[in-house]
Amino acid sequence: DVKVTQSSRYLVKRTGEKVFLECVQDMDHENMFWYRQDPGLGLRLIYFSYDVKMKEKGDIPEGYSVSREKKERFSLILESASTNQTSMYLCASSPSRTGFQPQHFGDGTRLSIL
C-alpha cells in the first residue's frame, strides 16, 4: 500500500513565524501535491510538483512556497505565517503525469496560527 506521511497531525505557530510542513511518500511517485481544506471551500491546490526540483503554482499559491529536493519529499513553507493560513493541509502523491491513476493522501496537518 502507498503511504504518504505528513510530519505533524497538529501544529500551533505564531504570526510571522516561518513554518515548514513536511510530506514523504514511499512509492517512488512522480507527482506530489499540497492542498488546503477549509469548511465550505473543499480542497484548494496550493502547489504541485511532477519532478524533483520542479514546481507549479496551484490555485492559491500566495503566501506559500515549496521545495522538492528529493523525489520522495515535498515540503510546504509558509514564509511568514498569518492567521488566515489557519487550516487543514493535505499532501498527496500520484504515480505519473498521465493522471488516470488516483492521488494518495496523507492524514493531514491541522495548523493553527495564533
Next chain:
Amino acid sequence: AQSVTQLGSHVSVSEGALVLLRCNYSSSVPPYLFWYVQYPNQGLQLLLKYTTGATLVKGINGFEAEFKKSETSFHLTKPSAHMSDAAEYFCAVRDHYNQGGKLIFGQGTELSVKP
C-alpha cells in the same frame, strides 16, 4: 475550464436507506473521474474511479458510480446506508490541461446517517 459540481453540501439518510450523492462535471474531453471519502480527522481515501470501459464502476464499502456522458454526471450510490458511511465525500475530475495528474475537486458532500 473544467469544473466539478456536487449538488448538496449536506445529505442525511436513515440507516438502511439508499445513498445518492450527486456529481456533475464539465469537460470537453473524455474525463477521468474519481470519488474520495474523508472520515473525521483523516486524509482522503479513494472509493472508486472511472477512466475508460464499463460505465458502472464498483468501489470499496459497497459504493458504486455510473458515468453518464450524456448527462455529464458521475453520481455515487450505495443501496443500504450504514452508520460507518457517515463522512465527507468528494468528486474529482482529472485536469486535462495541465501535466502532473492534477485533479479538480468538487466542494464536497457531508453524509449523515441516522439510526
